[in-house]
Amino acid sequence: MGTVSKALSLLSFFSRSRSLIGLSEMSRLAGMNKTTAHRMLTELQAAGFVEQANSSREYRLGPAFLRLAALREATVPMRDLAQSVVDELAAQTGETAHVSLLNGIMLSTIAYAYAHQHGLQVTMDDAEILPLHATSSGHAVLAFSDPAFAKNALEHTLEAYTASTLTDRKMLAAKMADVRTTGLAEAISAFETDVHTHAVPLFDARQACIGAVAIAAPAARMTPELREAIRAALLESGPRLTRLMGGFLPPSYTQREAAE
Amino acid sequence: MGTVSKALSLLSFFSRSRSLIGLSEMSRLAGMNKTTAHRMLTELQAAGFVEQANSSREYRLGPAFLRLAALREATVPMRDLAQSVVDELAAQTGETAHVSLLNGIMLSTIAYAYAHQHGLQVTMDDAEILPLHATSSGHAVLAFSDPAFAKNALEHTLEAYTASTLTDRKMLAAKMADVRTTGLAEAISAFETDVHTHAVPLFDARQACIGAVAIAAPAARMTPELREAIRAALLESGPRLTRLMGGFLPPSYTQREAAE
DNA sequence: TTCGTATGGTTCATTATTTGAACCGTTGGT
DNA sequence: ACCAACGGTTCAAATAATGAACCATACGAA
Numbered sequence: 001m002g003t004v005s006k007a008l009s010l011l012s013f014f015s016r017s018r019s020l021i022g023l024s025e026m027s028r029l030a031g032m033n034k035t036t037a038h039r040m041l042t043e044l045q046a047a048g049f050v051e052q053a054n055s056s057r058e059y060r061l062g063p064a065f066l067r068l069a070a071l072r073e074a075t076v077p078m079r080d081l082a083q084s085v086v087d088e089l090a091a092q093t094g095e096t097a098h099v100s101l102l103n104g105i106m107l108s109t110i111a112y113a114y115a116h117q118h119g120l121q122v123t124m125d126d127a128e129i130l131p132l133h134a135t136s137s138g139h140a141v142l143a144f145s146d147p148a149f150a151k152n153a154l155e156h157t158l159e160a161y162t163a164s165t166l167t168d169r170k171m172l173a174a175k176m177a178d179v180r181t182t183g184l185a186e187a188i189s190a191f192e193t194d195v196h197t198h199a200v201p202l203f204d205a206r207q208a209c210i211g212a213v214a215i216a217a218p219a220a221r222m223t224p225e226l227r228e229a230i231r232a233a234l235l236e237s238g239p240r241l242t243r244l245m246g247g248f249l250p251p252s253y254t255q256r257e258a259a260e
Numbered sequence: 261m262g263t264v265s266k267a268l269s270l271l272s273f274f275s276r277s278r279s280l281i282g283l284s285e286m287s288r289l290a291g292m293n294k295t296t297a298h299r300m301l302t303e304l305q306a307a308g309f310v311e312q313a314n315s316s317r318e319y320r321l322g323p324a325f326l327r328l329a330a331l332r333e334a335t336v337p338m339r340d341l342a343q344s345v346v347d348e349l350a351a352q353t354g355e356t357a358h359v360s361l362l363n364g365i366m367l368s369t370i371a372y373a374y375a376h377q378h379g380l381q382v383t384m385d386d387a388e389i390l391p392l393h394a395t396s397s398g399h400a401v402l403a404f405s406d407p408a409f410a411k412n413a414l415e416h417t418l419e420a421y422t423a424s425t426l427t428d429r430k431m432l433a434a435k436m437a438d439v440r441t442t443g444l445a446e447a448i449s450a451f452e453t454d455v456h457t458h459a460v461p462l463f464d465a466r467q468a469c470i471g472a473v474a475i476a477a478p479a480a481r482m483t484p485e486l487r488e489a490i491r492a493a494l495l496e497s498g499p500r501l502t503r504l505m506g507g508f509l510p511p512s513y514t515q516r517e518a519a520e
Numbered sequence: 521t522t523c524g525t526a527t528g529g530t531t532c533a534t535t536a537t538t539t540g541a542a543c544c545g546t547t548g549g550t
Numbered sequence: 551a552c553c554a555a556c557g558g559t560t561c562a563a564a565t566a567a568t569g570a571a572c573c574a575t576a577c578g579a580a
Contacts, residue, residue: 002263002299002303003262003263003264004263004264004267004300004303004304005303005306005307007264008303008304008307008309009307011307011328014331014335015331016331016334016335019331019334019335020335039262040264043262043264043265043268044264044268046265047265047268047269047271048363048364049268060332060335060336061328061331061332061335061336062332063332063336063338063361063363063370063470064363065325065328065329065331065332066329066332066333066338066339066361066368066370067363067368067370068271068321068325068329069325069326069328069329069330070329070370070386071274071275071276071279071321071325071386072321072322072323072325072326073326073386074276074279074386075274075276075279075280075320075321076320076321076323078323078326079326101323101326103308103323103324103327104308108326108327110323110326110327110330126330126331126333126334210323
């Protein structure tokens with residue numbers, strides 16, 4: 001891993017719950033010498049990727065991302081497209097829909113929409129990070145990713161978020177096989193209790209899996225009818241969003257469709 | 261300049277008009293060896309900062325910025341605040357308002373709003389980049405920035421965008437002195453012909469100038485009354501936005517107010 | 521076809537940069 | 551006054567970045 005990657009990895013320690021990080025803390029988190037962390041933060045700061053907050057000298061994410069994100073959206077309007085699809089899905093199914101993209105070995109949510117017909121809805125956070133092994137989106141991605149990638153991703157510790165989280169690699173492998181045949185991942189209370197989710201994979205122009213579109217409903221509200229409605233909506237919307245974003249479905253996905 | 265800065269500088273070659281850049285082209289643009297450019301792009305790609313588009317193997321900005329921008333906004337809701345202020349300003353004055361932040365030696369627009377009362381409006385681009393020497397926002401920033409920074413920023417070639425662009429450093433210095441006394445920069449057809457703009461500076465928590473809020477009107481519509489309305493609106497909104505974003509006005513700005 | 525010239529990507533000895541222990545000067549708590 | 555933690559800096563030693571030359575490929579012209 002080169003110096004640039006190390007420097008950029010510092011950015012991943014910022015999160016919603018830890019938005020300010022001091023020099024010493026950062027060097028500890030990253031397992032780096034303080035000098036190294038300092039020089040890297042200085043360079044990131046020069047680029048506007050981090051900045052030092054107020055009176056405290058702690059660092060936080062910088063303003064450069066606003067411009068770069070806008071520029072990214074101007075060239076590849078993924079978020080806009082994803083937003084329009086989740087808006088539709090939420091309206092169709094009456095449940096919360098979201099699109100997450102692969103970012104390293106985690107998923108980041110780039111768009112979500114609530115249906116406003118029920119008082120009880122699964123809620124989402126901006127920039128929420130989802131683990132691959134514990135979410136239906138993650139299962140959809142793992143099932144259709146390069147096997148080497150999936151293997152590597154599951155090498156990491158598999159945290160049990162709930163009592164139902166799959167942490168056994170054999171059971172996960174069986175689940176993936178199942179997802180591959182149906183083209184759809186389903187998870188109940190895997191990441192958050194009493195949340196029932198479905199997800200389908202998304203692919204890029206090289207037919208590589210890049211994320212998933214998912215629908216999350218309160219487990220209590222799940223009926224066979226709702227389940228069918230969700231599955232039908234996702235099986236239509238997933239491929240459509242893939243095409244909208246300029247992607248192509250791989251044989252591993254389309255052959256399944258033909259077999260059905 | 262360290263390796264990290266060099267790698268990050270590659271990102272600045274992407275723009276609205278040049279969203280795809282090949283390896284060779286990038287190495288030429290950055291004045292780097294192809295090997296170096298390639299390794300850096302590979303590392304940026306691993307972080308999701310660039311990605312290779314479609315069938316062509318050219319690079320473009322990656323999806324990581326979506327998440328990081330969302331996270332930045334979650335910690336520092338600058339854009340939201342800026343948006344609310346420009347919305348107000350556009351409604352008040354009937355002209356296009358925008359907020360731009362300093363990014364290196366350029367300004368990037370993070371929020372803008374149109375007034376919908378006239379057919380003719382100055383239009384803005386997302387992620388538009390403004391030069392410091394040729395815009396009223398730039399003049400506002402230069403006038404209230406650290407003199408060393410301003411000097412350095414003006415060392416670069418001063419492109420003449422229109423016949424009225426100030427490209428003479430002495431004239432620019434005089435202009436800056438003027439801006440410092442009034443607290444407000446005014447430019448007519450400096451960046452785009454027939455556009456008359458006013459701008460006031462914005463400051464961060466350390467009292468450093470970080471950008472400007474501006475109003476752009478068609479030159480043909482500018483009357484003494486409109487001019488006064490714009491100036492009054494900006495002189496109220498600028499300091500207010502500074503405070504909203506957690507910043508403080510420096511003595512160089514407040515003393516001017518006291519002197520008036 | 522053949523040639524010429526682009527392209528993206530790779531190799532490896534040379535070179536320059538990164539690294540880390542120890543160090544300051546401050547700050548905040550006891 | 552003390553201690554501990556903070557952000558930040560120094561400099562020899564270790565490591566990573568660099569660039570010329572190199573493939574393989576793709577495209578257009580002759």
